[in-house]
Amino acid sequence: MLLVSIYGSDPEIEVVGEACDGVEAVAMCRALRPDVVSMDIQMPNLDGIAATRQIMVERATPIVIVSSLDSTDIRFSMHALNAGALMVVAKPGGPGSATYELDSRELLSTVKAMAQVKLVRRWASIPPYQQRAPTESAIAPTDRASMLLGIAASTGGPNAIRKVLAGLPPDFDTPILIVQHIAAGFSEGFATWLHDTTSRPVTLARHGELVERGACYIAPDDRHLGIGAAGKLSLSAAAPIEGFRPSASFLFSSLAASNGAMAIGVILTGMGSDGLTGLRELKERGGLVIAQDEATCDVFGMPGAALRAGLAPAGTPLEHIADRVVAALAHRKPP
Structure with missing residues (x-):
């Protein structure tokens, strides 16, 4: 064989x-x-x-x-x-x-x-997410329509991303840019699967495409994903970052440069520390960082790196990340 x-x-x-x-x-x-x-x-x-x-x-x-x-x-x-x-x-x-x-x-x-990943099945229920009063880590009020949400994951990420998207309300209208480390040839199938299982409009990102309200864009094979001028998607063949193309750090750095405080970065389960550099830039520009907690991660590498760097006050259980995103946007009102 x-x-x-x-x-x-x-x-x-x-x-x-x-x-x-x-x-x-x-x-x-x-x-x-x-x-x-x-x-x-x-x-x-x-x-x-x-x-x-x-x-x-x-x-x-x-x-x-x-x-x-x-x-x-x-x-x-x-x-x-x-x-x-x-x-x-x-x-x-x-x-x-x-x-x-x-x-x-x-x-x-x-x-x-x-083979190095140690999995533990978690059957205990997780307490409901308690919305906290805004802190210095919360983004300042502004126009919801100008917001962007970036999500990145690696090992164990497809199902984690599916759960986040499925947890968002039907009228969620913030565009979502997604980087998932996945083998070449599977990105389009991943986008189709997310579309079919979450009832959200999920497609592969196309260079120069204008982002639409509520749409979800997946980084295609071997291309970095970011946001360019006038709210258009940008795909780049620049060198891999820490071995990854697409890279989570590229995505979050792009959101920091284009949207600053009007961006949310979500880092989910995955090996290594991809995303750390970009999330740090996003945090410095006033954006909000949400990291999955260790208990609900298959691999705590990427979220753990962000939490150890102090980019988020605490980890958020996977089941409550959609709530965190919605809660952050609820504090925002048009100027």
């Missing part, structure tokens, strides 16, 4: 089991207790979505979805992320494929990184 051969080529990876279908995958995960699971989507008896969901209930284990770039598989992969998988990567072609070496390296690095 191709994937077993690729994993076997790395001395840091030991393949402890190979399942023929989803039922066997669940049983092997229960018996072998692996550090990470590489999951296909199309399997007999129990597909990858149902197998992922069952594994996350029985024994939470990092799951990497390995998918073809077929539109159906991409759609199913998004549902597997919703079921609890952490990442999705493209399935490498055969050794004769032009991208075989690159795809194999990306697969190996992703699997090894996800």
Whole structure:
């Protein structure tokens, strides 16, 4: 099998089991207790979505979805992320494929990184969000229509972003710019999945497009996303920032420069510290920073970096981030 051969080529990876279908995958995960699971989507008896969901209930284990770039598989992969998988990567072609070496390296690095993630299932209820009186970290009153909301995430981000968007009221009219670290080829499917599961207008960002009220724009593959002159989207092929293109820091820096105090930056679950530099600039320009709390993060890297830097007073549970955004905007009145 191709994937077993690729994993076997790395001395840091030991393949402890190979399942023929989803039922066997669940049983092997229960018996072998692996550090990470590489999951296909199309399997007999129990597909990858149902197998992922069952594994996350029985024994939470990092799951990497390995998918073809077929539109159906991409759609199913998004549902597997919703079921609890952490990442999705493209399935490498055969050794004769032009991208075989690159795809194999990306697969190996992703699997090894996800093996380090320690997941804990959280079933306890979270107390309702208590709206606080405005503090110095709250943005000053201004016109809501000129506001922009930026959201960025990495590991575990697709489902977190979905929950934030789904939690916003139907009449939420602030444009939203989103950066999600995701494997090449999956951005369009991610945008379609968010559109279908949140009932919000979500599309891939296009360079020079004028932002519309209430619309959500996803950074496309291999391009930084920002806001340019006259409220138009800007896509950039500038060098990756800390290894990322699109970069969360690029997005937040752009919002700081264009909107300053009229911007909100939300940083969600993800490895590393992407977004920290841009959020610092946004904070300095008077913008509001909201960081997901550790208890509801799959990986606390990106929000943790922002909180340790003092860019937000405290972490916010994922279930209450939409409320925080709406509450911040509720204090704003046209001048």
